[in-house]
Amino acid sequence: MPYLNKMEITNQIWKAIWISGLLGFLINIAIFMQVKYTTPLTNAISGTAKACIQTLLGWLYFGNEVSSMNFLGIVAVIGGSGWYSQIRYEAMKQKEAADEKQKADVEQAAGKS
Numbered sequence: 001m002p003y004l005n006k007m008e009i010t011n012q013i014w015k016a017i018w019i020s021g022l023l024g025f026l027i028n029i030a031i032f033m034q035v036k037y038t039t040p041l042t043n044a045i046s047g048t049a050k051a052c053i054q055t056l057l058g059w060l061y062f063g064n065e066v067s068s069m070n071f072l073g074i075v076a077v078i079g080g081s082g083w084y085s086q087i088r089y090e091a092m093k094q095k096e097a098a099d100e101k102q103k104a105d106v107e108q109a110a111g112k113s
Contacts, residue, residue: 049081
C-alpha cells in the first residue's frame, strides 16, 4: 500500500481508530439487546428520534441551517416518539397487572385444592 508510506500513522491515530471501533462494537451490542428486550419497531423509532436529536444539537451547537419544514419534521418525529413511548409504557403496565392477577388467581386456586 504505497499511500501508507506517504502518511504517518501516529499512536494518537491508532488510539482513535481503536476507540471508534470499540464504541461501534458497544453500540451494536446495545442495539441487539434493545431488539431482544423490546421490538424492532421500538428500535427503529428510537433510531429515528436519535437522528432528529442529533440534527437539533447540530443546529444549536454548530449553527447548521434548519429550514422551518425540517424543524417541523423534527418536532413531529420527537413528539410521535414520545407518544409511542407513552403508549408502550401503558401497555407494559397493563400486561404486568394482568400477569399479577393471573398469578394471584393460580395461587388462590392452588390453595383451595
